[in-house]
Amino acid sequence: MPAASYDACVDTTLEALGAPEGALLPILHAIQAEYGYVPDDSVALVADRLNLSRAEVHGVLSYYHHFRKVPAGKVVVQLCRAEACQAVGADALAEHAKAVLGCDFHQTTADAGVTLEPVYCLGQCACGPSMMVGERVHARVTAEKFDALLARARSNA
Numbered sequence: 001m002p003a004a005s006y007d008a009c010v011d012t013t014l015e016a017l018g019a020p021e022g023a024l025l026p027i028l029h030a031i032q033a034e035y036g037y038v039p040d041d042s043v044a045l046v047a048d049r050l051n052l053s054r055a056e057v058h059g060v061l062s063y064y065h066h067f068r069k070v071p072a073g074k075v076v077v078q079l080c081r082a083e084a085c086q087a088v089g090a091d092a093l094a095e096h097a098k099a100v101l102g103c104d105f106h107q108t109t110a111d112a113g114v115t116l117e118p119v120y121c122l123g124q125c126a127c128g129p130s131m132m133v134g135e136r137v138h139a140r141v142t143a144e145k146f147d148a149l150l151a152r153a154r155s156n157a
C-alpha cells in the first residue's frame, strides 16, 4: 500500500481533530475504515506523524481487538459475547457459528468469505442473542436465523 494513502488518512483525521493529541485511535480507525484492516506498513508512518514509537502504535493495535492486522473476509459477522446475550444462548450460538464457518473468533473462513468476531454489546440486550452482519444489527438470533442471515450476506457479497 502506498504510504501516500496512509498520509491521507492521517491528514484528514488530524484536520478534523485540530491537534495530534489523542489522534492515534481515530487515525487507526480511519485506516481500518479505508482498507478494512491496519496494514503493518502503515505503522511506521503513523508513528512518525504522531511522534510515537512503533512499539507504542503496535501496543495499541494489539490491545484493541477491534483492529485487524490482516484483511477481513467479504462479510464480517460479529457475535455479541456480553452477559445479557450469554444468558439467552449466545454461547450455543457461538458454537454453532464456529462449526458452520469452520473458524474461530478473530479468524476468516478458508474461502476468505466471512470473518467471525466477538463484540461486547450491540445495544440490543433485551432481545439477544444479538449479532451484526456488516453494518446491520440482528436480534433474537437462533441457529436457523444465523444460517439464513449468513446465506443472504454471502450471496450479496
Ligand code: FES
Binding pocket: 080, 081, 082, 083, 084, 085, 086, 120, 121, 122, 123, 124, 125, 126, 128, 130
Ligand atoms: S449484551 Fe448483547 S446486545 Fe447487549
